[in-house]
Amino acid sequence: MEKYTRKSFLGQLQLAGAAGLASIVLPSDPHVPRPDLASTDPALTGPSSSSGKKLNIALCGLGNYAGLLADGLEASQYCRLAGIVTGHPAKATAWKAKYKLPDKNVYDYQNFDEIVHNPSIDLVYVVLPNGLHKDFTVRAAKAGKHVICEKPMATSASNCREMIKACKDAGVQLAIGYRLHFEPTHLEIKRLGQQKVFGQVRFIEASLGYQTYDGKEAATGYQAGNPAHWRLNKVLAGGGPLMDLGIYCIQSSRYVLGEEPVTVTAQFGPTRAPKLFSQVEEAISWQLTFPSGAVCNSTTSCGYDVDRFFATADEGQFELSPALSYGPFLGKSSKGPIRFPVINQQATEMDTIAKLILENKALPSHITGEEGIKDVRIIEAIYEAARTGGKVKLV
Ligand code: NAD
Numbered sequence: 369m370e371k372y373t374r375k376s377f378l379g380q381l382q383l384a385g386a387a388g389l390a391s392i393v394l395p396s397d398p399h400v401p402r403p404d405l406a407s408t409d410p411a412l413t414g415p416s417s418s419s420g421k422k423l424n425i426a427l428c429g430l431g432n433y434a435g436l437l438a439d440g441l442e443a444s445q446y447c448r449l450a451g452i453v454t455g456h457p458a459k460a461t462a463w464k465a466k467y468k469l470p471d472k473n474v475y476d477y478q479n480f481d482e483i484v485h486n487p488s489i490d491l492v493y494v495v496l497p498n499g500l501h502k503d504f505t506v507r508a509a510k511a512g513k514h515v516i517c518e519k520p521m522a523t524s525a526s527n528c529r530e531m532i533k534a535c536k537d538a539g540v541q542l543a544i545g546y547r548l549h550f551e552p553t554h555l556e557i558k559r560l561g562q563q564k565v566f567g568q569v570r571f572i573e574a575s576l577g578y579q580t581y582d583g584k585e586a587a588t589g590y591q592a593g594n595p596a597h598w599r600l601n602k603v604l605a606g607g608g609p610l611m612d613l614g615i616y617c618i619q620s621s622r623y624v625l626g627e628e629p630v631t632v633t634a635q636f637g638p639t640r641a642p643k644l645f646s647q648v649e650e651a652i653s654w655q656l657t658f659p660s661g662a663v664c665n666s667t668t669s670c671g672y673d674v675d676r677f678f679a680t681a682d683e684g685q686f687e688l689s690p691a692l693s694y695g696p697f698l699g700k701s702s703k704g705p706i707r708f709p710v711i712n713q714q715a716t717e718m719d720t721i722a723k724l725i726l727e728n729k730a731l732p733s734h735i736t737g738e739e740g741i742k743d744v745r746i747i748e749a750i751y752e753a754a755r756t757g758g759k760v761k762l763v
Pocket of ligand 1: 455
């Protein structure tokens, strides 16, 4: 999520703490963490033992989300913040001092390729505007560094293919920053859907959007007053809230169903600020159909608040709200409440990836570039469907 969600995230954390949610899993709750969730997927087990080794991570781009990742690195067990890449000398000074980073591990965007000579950096975490993900992933791979690249993986499927090839050619691993793949509430809805706990899921609603016209989020650029922000720039962002927020809706429908969509229809709007959103959409809704016949209906917007997931199956329903932001997530199903302890999503994501890399194991495909390109292909199809008004086939 973006800066404008971080405030609400921290506020919600405080609320959750006050309500005791952070530490409670109700004993009578049918939705308790299940060992079988992780039994076939080592990445879902998270950190479990310590060899004392840590993966050295350099954050590339020191914006809002990099701040959360730095907090996650401080809380992590298998990785550490070892370096930074930034275009701002003042940020370099501040981060060096705060995290006690040596000068030799500090790069700017021009001298970044010199990182090839630096054995104290194992992995580069690309947290730049979407339109820069491809170039910096390819440059990091060519320097022999593993890469975690933020979502969306890139602004086109062809860029994703270049990134996958560059990492493969260099023999490094490529992960996408899908933090919800490690979050227990989301592992639970994945289990409920894929294991057909309530039978076949027939219909999903998954939506995420934020009202950005109320002045509370002035720095994000979505709000009128900062038209130069990269998120409003087609080249740097690739698109509007679909790229930024809608991707979580696409992801959740795919991992709850365990299927890939076959057709897409979509509609732009409503648009309240056409001048501000002249290059990227302000809002978009879409419908995905899946091979089982299941349908997912979604919307994302910068003009209204929505953060919800709902699935109905042959023998019951399950839903979350908040669902797709930073959480804490709250849900219920036909069997009762869905509540899990609040985790540090960024620390868990990076620890799980770092542990597998330290053990020289391949990352599971649902968090790699192969997963990232699936979402980007669907995003491209949604835009095409909205532009043409037609039904776009994905297979
Ligand atoms: P941000 O605007 O806060 O930070 C972007 C950083 O990129 C800034 O430090 C900026 O200086 C730097 N930058 C370098 N070249 C730039 C250029 N040409 N134009 C503009 N900025 C440039 O953005 P953010 O919210 O930190 O998002 C960064 C990436 O992280 C995006 O891809 C976004 O989708 C992703 N993200 C992911 C999550 C998540 O929950 N996984 C949350 C927020 C953002």
